[in-house]
Amino acid sequence: MNQVQSSFHTSLSEELKWRGFFAENTITDPRSLDSRPHKNFYWGTDPSADSLHVGHLAALMMCACFVRHGYTPFYLVGGATGQIGDPKETAERDLKSLDEIAKNKAALAAQIVHVTHSPKDTKILDNLDWFKDIKFLPFLREIGKAFSMTQLLDRQFVQHRIGKDGSGISYAEFSYTLIQGYDFLHLFRTHQIDLQLCGADQYGNCTSGMHLIRRLENARADVYSCPLILDQSGKKLSKSEGNAVWLDPTKTNVFDFYQYWLNQPDAVLESYLKQFTLISPTELDDLLTKHTKDPSKRLAQRYLAYAVTEFVHSQPDADLARKLTSLLFESTDLANDLTSLTDAELDAMTATLPSTPAKTTLIDALLSTQLATSKNDAKKLIAAGAISINGTKATTDQAIDTLSLLKKGKNKFAIVR
RNA sequence: GCUGGAGUCGUCUAGUGGCUAUGACAGCAGACUGUAAAUCUGCCGGAUUAAGUUCCAUCGUUGGUUCGAGUCCAACCUCCAGCACCA
Numbered sequence: 001m002n003q004v005q006s007s008f009h010t011s012l013s014e015e016l017k018w019r020g021f022f023a024e025n026t027i028t029d030p031r032s033l034d035s036r037p038h039k040n041f042y043w044g045t046d047p048s049a050d051s052l053h054v055g056h057l058a059a060l061m062m063c064a065c066f067v068r069h070g071y072t073p074f075y076l077v078g079g080a081t082g083q084i085g086d087p088k089e090t091a092e093r094d095l096k097s098l099d100e101i102a103k104n105k106a107a108l109a110a111q112i113v114h115v116t117h118s119p120k121d122t123k124i125l126d127n128l129d130w131f132k133d134i135k136f137l138p139f140l141r142e143i144g145k146a147f148s149m150t151q152l153l154d155r156q157f158v159q160h161r162i163g164k165d166g167s168g169i170s171y172a173e174f175s176y177t178l179i180q181g182y183d184f185l186h187l188f189r190t191h192q193i194d195l196q197l198c199g200a201d202q203y204g205n206c207t208s209g210m211h212l213i214r215r216l217e218n219a220r221a222d223v224y225s226c227p228l229i230l231d232q233s234g235k236k237l238s239k240s241e242g243n244a245v246w247l248d249p250t251k252t253n254v255f256d257f258y259q260y261w262l263n264q265p266d267a268v269l270e271s272y273l274k275q276f277t278l279i280s281p282t283e284l285d286d287l288l289t290k291h292t293k294d295p296s297k298r299l300a301q302r303y304l305a306y307a308v309t310e311f312v313h314s315q316p317d318a319d320l321a322r323k324l325t326s327l328l329f330e331s332t333d334l335a336n337d338l339t340s341l342t343d344a345e346l347d348a349m350t351a352t353l354p355s356t357p358a359k360t361t362l363i364d365a366l367l368s369t370q371l372a373t374s375k376n377d378a379k380k381l382i383a384a385g386a387i388s389i390n391g392t393k394a395t396t397d398q399a400i401d402t403l404s405l406l407k408k409g410k411n412k413f414a415i416v417r
Numbered sequence: 418g419c420u421g422g423a424g425u426c427g428u429c430u431a432g433u434g435g436c437u438a439u440g441a442c443a444g445c446a447g448a449c450u451g452u453a454a455a456u457c458u459g460c461c462g463g464a465u466u467a468a469g470u471u472c473c474a475u476c477g478u479u480g481g482u483u484c485g486a487g488u489c490c491a492a493c494c495u496c497c498a499g500c501a502c503c504a
Contacts, residue, residue: 091496167496265454267453325452329452374462377460380459384447386446410446
């Protein structure tokens with residue numbers, strides 16, 4: 001699978017529709033996207049963590065879709081907006097230190113470049129570059145004047161935060177949308193960017209920029225959002241929900257990343273394949289037909305896991321994850337298979353899975369590979385029958401002196417070597 | 418500034434001065450499965466022990482009253498509401 005084969009759609013609007021990349025937007029006729037005078041857009045995120053997660057991935061895949069159809073992307077990492085924090089429904093955010101923001105910013109920028117697969121062309125912007133020189137009074141006179149307090153107060157999260165049962169909101173967070181709105185205006189003025197892409201949760205913030213452009217530049221700009229991807233329990237996939245799967249392999253290793261996709265239920269396969277891979281309609285039909293014949297073979301999950309891992313990480317990484325999966329789940333004599341691996345293969349495995357040196361005990365190994373969070377936790381897991389060594393259930397703590405494979409639950413592994 | 422209300426686990430939430438701080442969701446694990454979903458069961462602060470053995474921590478913070486405090490008192494921090502000030 002590559003990008004050439006995947007541009008089967010005659011137009012951007014058709015592909016967006018087929019992939020399900022449409023939610024609230026200001027475009028009245030989707031086909032106008034195929035022939036905009038300026039084929040520029042920007043998409044932004046705040047450096048509130050040191051890695052993107054799969055929640056961002058859907059938006060990036062949508063961006064990639066625009067790029068395949070001739071758009072020039074601008075990615076913004078919010079060094080300014082990140083200093084304030086996008087208000088949540090529930091409560092005020094803790095301020096991040098400037099050091100942390102700077103560190104996160106660098107990490108996200110590198111990741112965006114990596115995931116978009118075009119190191120030379122990818123333009124990363126930082127709104128701190130234009131905000132650091134902004135003066136408060138001119139900002140209020142120009143931007144503040146353009147916002148109606150009534151509309152600002154009407155926003156749903158504001159209503160949640162103030163009032164009898166609210167948790168309150170600071171002036172800083174309240175003003176967040178002005179900062180983000182100004183970004184759009186600034187980019188319109190300096191780069192002729194008149195389209196902003198975002199996840200549906202950001203739609204409100206994005207439209208405030210659009211209003212600014214209309215008001216101050218007397219020009220039209222648009223916002224196009226993609227639906228938020230929800231997990232099984234209907235929660236948004238993002239780190240604030242505590243179920244994040246990170247794109248950074250040091251935070252979510254490649255094997256776990258692959259496993260995450262491999263474990264998706266049948267119900268989400270079609271939409272995930274459309275949004276997270278570059279599969280074509282005919283390939284998809286074919287795949288789903290085969291999958292439905294014998295769902296237990298998990299053909300569609302395997303395809304999804306391989307394709308997304310390849311896209312986000314690399315082909316060798318995806319190959320390795322697939323190979324590890326077949327070794328770890330399909331081997332009938334794990335201890336034997338393990339010893340027959342070459343050193344190079346073992347090295348790759350050790351680099352991917354959590355590992356710890358031999359001459360240790362089971363509990364210490366579980367702890368140092370983070371399969372368990374504490375000694376108590378490790379003991380509880382052993383007692384519950386959740387831990388196995390080389391495929392044999394461990395019922396007590398024991399010394400581990402040789403190459404071994406630890407398994408926690410169904411799909412968490414670590415190597416003792 | 419004054420008055421009243423509130424702050425409990427990742428989230429929401431119960432909690433008449435009494436020993437062991439509810440319940441739900443999320444999370445983890447077991448059974449059944451297809452490494453799925455649904456369902457059932459257990460766990461869900463840390464350390465220690467052969468052991469569910471023992472120890473420590475914990476209801477915004479710091480003090481106090483009490484044999485005993487999440488609960489009562491005081492001060493402080495944060496939030497909400499009303500009033501006042503300002504306009």
